[in-house]
Amino acid sequence: xxxxxxxxxxxxxxxxxxxxxxxxxxxxxxxxxxxxxxxxxxxxxxxxxxxxxxxxxxxxxxxxxxxxxxxxxxxxxxxxx
Numbered sequence: 361x362x363x364x365x366x367x368x369x370x371x372x373x374x375x376x377x378x379x380x381x382x383x384x385x386x387x388x389x390x391x392x393x394x395x396x397x398x399x400x401x402x403x404x405x406x407x408x409x410x411x412x413x414x415x416x417x418x419x420x421x422x423x424x425x426x427x428x429x430x431x432x433x434x435x436x437x438x439x440x441x
Contacts, residue, residue, distance in 0.1 A: 361394060
């Protein structure tokens with residue numbers, strides 16, 4: 361976050377995602393500059409979502425599976441179902 365990234369991506373391990381969130385939250389409580397950086401990132405991501413995802417209402421499970429199949433992500437699909 362301090363380097364300027366707006367989004368952190370985590371996959372497959374909810375415990376690590378929760379730990380990263382808790383760490384970032386704790387650090388932002390202690391460091392006003394980091395807190396401001398997180399808030400700026402939040403604003404940028406929110407603005408992008410409002411601009412580009414206005415009509416997005418989500419995807420049905422079968423649509424997600426079909427798209428993953430098109431990309432040939434068999435292992436990811438197996439984990440999803």
